[in-house]
Amino acid sequence: MGRLYWLLLFMATAIATHAAYVLYYPGYNFDSKVAAAMGDGSHNKMMMLSAAQVARLFPAYSANDVVAMCRYDLTQGPMQISARLPRGYWTFSIFTVKGRQVYSLTDAQAGESSFTVDLSQSPDILAKIKGALDDGGEAEAISEVGWKVETPEEKGIAVIWVPVADPIFRGTTLAAVRNSTCQRVK
């Protein structure tokens, strides 16, 4: 009986540690490392990344590509991301702070090079139940106004990636992407 108790304690501790390391620790670790790479005051604004920052943060992109990133924080309310991109291949992705990609868009899917996305946190299960009761079951009706993305985490990053077809076009590409914004909905 005594051995079984110690074995169960060992297993419970191992499972809890494993789950915490895989599911929760990465989020805190990632946020602090992104903050270190981007500097203070980098929340809720669209920032153009330097080649060194791209190389540091994005293993899938060339350092000479144009990358814009917004570290969103939805604790104060929804955000709106407006992108003004050049013609050609680009991707727009939204990740949670734990690295889960919750939204993806490419030029081929969008069909246009300018778009606006409203970003908000998805309501938790209690809020959903309460909303459903208050609205007679209509709470989950989707608004038809613009593109809306709901993320399960209040923090994360939105990333615009525009690969440069030739290094001589980098300046013009950079100038076009610089017009993109990330700001709180007023």
Next chain:
Amino acid sequence: MIFAIVAGVAAGWISAVSLIENYGFEAAAGQPQWKERRSAADHPAAPYAFGYFINQGQVPPPLTARHFVRGTDDEGSNLRPECLYEVSGTMPSARRWSMAVSGGEGSAATLGAGEAIYEPDGSLRVFLSAQPVPGNRLAIPAVSAPILSLTIHDPQDAGKPLALPGVKRVRC
């Protein structure tokens, strides 16, 4: 009691680190030196695949891309910074590709499809070397275990095995 808790924490931590390093990737079909990131968000290994990048403070490759890594040459020997390697082959049909060598914090050198010089037949040769060499080159960082990565963005055959370039050791 303390021993059981300490042993449990150690076992949980070691198993998590091991699975993040290994379970988030699988050998590429027909090219086992290349390991492909498991990208399906609903795959049981997804948290480990994300964790691999997140724990290094890196943003995971987008789900529209297929991401491959390797730390060895075609003979199975570990890549070494004092050696010269040739990465050669034809890139899979895709909207874009990018290649990088990493070691330590982030990518030490990168090469994108728009920056590369191609052979007349459309194939590609990239040298991995700490010293300057003519042509396409990725500088290997002076670390004990450099990693070569290749990302294929929006591949034409998204669900099929991709033919990836080989890595031949030229000299050390």
